[in-house]
Amino acid sequence: MKTVFITGSSRGLGLEFTKQYLEKGYLVIASCRTPEKAKALHDLKMQYSDTLSLIQLDVTKEKERDRAFDEINEVFDSIDILINNAGIISGDGKNLYNLGDVHKEDFMKVLEINSLAPLLMSEKFLPLLEKVTNAKIINMTSQNGSITQRTQGGKYSYCTSKAALNMITKILSNDLREKEITVLAIQPGWIQTDMGGVNAPLKPAEPISKIIELVETKEIADTGKFLTQEGKELPW
Numbered sequence: 001m002k003t004v005f006i007t008g009s010s011r012g013l014g015l016e017f018t019k020q021y022l023e024k025g026y027l028v029i030a031s032c033r034t035p036e037k038a039k040a041l042h043d044l045k046m047q048y049s050d051t052l053s054l055i056q057l058d059v060t061k062e063k064e065r066d067r068a069f070d071e072i073n074e075v076f077d078s079i080d081i082l083i084n085n086a087g088i089i090s091g092d093g094k095n096l097y098n099l100g101d102v103h104k105e106d107f108m109k110v111l112e113i114n115s116l117a118p119l120l121m122s123e124k125f126l127p128l129l130e131k132v133t134n135a136k137i138i139n140m141t142s143q144n145g146s147i148t149q150r151t152q153g154g155k156y157s158y159c160t161s162k163a164a165l166n167m168i169t170k171i172l173s174n175d176l177r178e179k180e181i182t183v184l185a186i187q188p189g190w191i192q193t194d195m196g197g198v199n200a201p202l203k204p205a206e207p208i209s210k211i212i213e214l215v216e217t218k219e220i221a222d223t224g225k226f227l228t229q230e231g232k233e234l235p236w
């Protein structure tokens with residue numbers, strides 16, 4: 001049985017990854033900031049009591065990353081896939097990312113969660129990823145992180161955070177190539193979640209199912225790529 005570890009599983013795409021990996025028979029470690037509020041995860045736990053583990057984790061907090069590692073390391077021998085999914089569009093939900101509204105603390109928070117935390121999570125959980133062959137780190141990025149495709153102004157913090165995440169994906173893939181750990185940046189499309197909003201054209205089920213299939217086919221030869229949910233390479 002393969003083990004997948006997903007951050008930001010309380011809702012949106014993280015919750016959909018959790019559901020679909022459970023349906024596929026994976027051992028799933030679903031982490032979220034406030035498990036007591038994550039009703040959907042508790043409902044899944046009733047159904048998948050043997051294969052779902054719930055872990056409290058704010059990805060930006062070192063002590064919580066350390067504790068999560070200890071808890072997981074005690075129970076699991078290894079991790080096959082780490083999905084760095086947790087993310088925010090703006091620090092306090094007020095979209096302080098456009099010219100005229102740029103706000104230092106807000107910007108730094110977006111970078112901390114969207115860019116730095118996936119790197120620190122990958123670093124922390126490396127000992128468990130190293131224990132399997134063909135382990136994978138999946139960074140949930142966005143087309144907004146493509147410098148080449150950025151033709152509009154605005155959204156400074158979110159776009160910058162995902163461009164930085166793309167660079168981190170590339171550097172990490174170089175560092176981990178010898179260990180045969182595949183690192184990918186995958187953009188899921190515009191999807192109806194709290195972040196994507198109601199006008200998004202896609203619902204989570206289909207793109208997440210495509211990403212799960214895509215991840216299953218990817219190997220070390222593909223490491224360091226920036227891909228759509230359909231596996232098409234995107235320009236950096």
Ligand SMILES: NC(=O)c1ccc[n+]([C@@H]2O[C@H](COP(=O)([O-])OP(=O)(O)OC[C@H]3O[C@@H](n4cnc5c(N)ncnc54)[C@H](OP(=O)(O)O)[C@@H]3O)[C@@H](O)[C@H]2O)c1
Pocket residue numbers: 007008009010011012013014032033034057058059060084085086087088113140141142143187188189190191192193194195196197200
């Ligand atoms: N939806 C889209 O259209 C779209 C498009 C491109 C890329 N993405 C990317 O896909 C990922 C998931 O997006 P989504 O649409 O599912 O967003 P969402 O519905 O807003 O959910 C975000 C998730 O991240 C968690 N989170 C936020 N800060 C965290 C932290 N410090 N530590 C741990 N968890 C934290 C949230 O937990 P709480 O419940 O505790 O707040 C929530 O579970 C993000 O990285 C996003 O940038 C989404």
